Amino acid sequence: QVHLQQWGARLLKPSETLSLTCDVSGGSFSGYHWSWIRQPPGKGLEWIGEVSHTGNSYYNPSLKSRVTISIDTSKNQFSLELSSVTAADTAVYYCARVDIVVVVDGIIHDAFDIWGQGTSVTVSS
Amino acid sequence: QPVLTQPPSVSGTPGQRVTLSCSGSTSNIGGNYNFVYWYQQLPGTAPKLLIYRNNQRPSGVPARFSGTQSGTSASLAISELRSEDEADYYCAAWDDSLPGQVFGGGTKVTVL
Numbered sequence A: 001q002v003h004l005q006q007w008g009a010r011l012l013k014p015s016e017t018l019s020l021t022c023d024v025s026g027g028s029f030s031g032y033h034w035s036w037i038r039q040p041p042g043k044g045l046e047w048i049g050e051v052s053h054t055g056n057s058y059y060n061p062s063l064k065s066r067v068t069i070s071i072d073t074s075k076n077q078f079s080l081e082l083s084s085v086t087a088a089d090t091a092v093y094y095c096a097r098v099d100i101v102v103v104v105d106g107i108i109h110d111a112f113d114i115w116g117q118g119t120s121v122t123v124s125s
Numbered sequence B: 001q002p003v004l005t006q007p008p009s010v011s012g013t014p015g016q017r018v019t020l021s022c023s024g025s026t027s028n029i030g031g032n033y034n035f036v037y038w039y040q041q042l043p044g045t046a047p048k049l050l051i052y053r054n055n056q057r058p059s060g061v062p063a064r065f066s067g068t069q070s071g072t073s074a075s076l077a078i079s080e081l082r083s084e085d086e087a088d089y090y091c092a093a094w095d096d097s098l099p100g101q102v103f104g105g106g107t108k109v110t111v112l
Helices: none
Strands: A003-008 A018-025 A032-039 A046-052 A057-059 A067-072 A077-082 A091-103 A106-115 A119-123 B009-012 B018-023 B036-041 B048-051 B065-070 B073-078 B087-095 B100-103 B107-111
Touching: A003 A091, A003 A106, A003 A119, A018 A032, A018 A091, A018 A119, A032 A067, A032 A106, A046 A067, A046 A077, A046 A091, A046 B100, A057 A067, A077 A091, A106 B036, A106 B048, A106 B087, B009 B018, B018 B087, B018 B107, B036 B065, B048 B065, B073 B087
Parallel strands: B009 B107
Antiparallel strands: A003 A018, A018 A077, A032 A046, A032 A091, A046 A057, A067 A077, A091 A106, A091 A119, B018 B073, B036 B048, B036 B087, B065 B073, B087 B100, B087 B107
16 A cells, blocks of 8 residues: 655745655555645645656746755655745645556656645745 | 636535536647546545546545546536535646646535
């Protein structure tokens, strides 16, 4: 049974860097993408980005200049860094596994099939 | 503004059938290999995969939940509505124009 456990700082000041880590246990790390999604209070889900097990990354264009998603295959962990945070970055942050299906002319970014428990991050001076 | 459009709320009585809509464009829902996914988020919990690849149910999801897709729109139907179905429901798809994953704004289902 694959399990995602996430952690990181929950209270940040404006201009600081948000840093979260997600540990993957109970299953294979390769063959999937690994993603971060956030949800501001009372609002919907926003995709932040995802990384393949080989390190290829895709980012939300609206956050791309501030986001880095990295992967550590030796520890079966992946991480999120979001720089220069403001109050607008206050949200619950989720890590999630992305199933990948290989097709003739590329890949299908399939379902977010397993989610972490979420980390509530507040940005306040 | 979310890329995919969902109605903010839908309500029904126990036993009723309700349908949630999700509207997109040719770069996401209507694209080649761009399937629609549905997630259920119960209050205070992480989202859970409900439907994948337009109409497939993961193991453990009741058959009361079904998905369809046509052109640039998709629907999630919940039949035999139950009180435990009260939740927020989100549609999602890969968008070739970003490229990246996009979500709808979510639909809150209320069981009256």
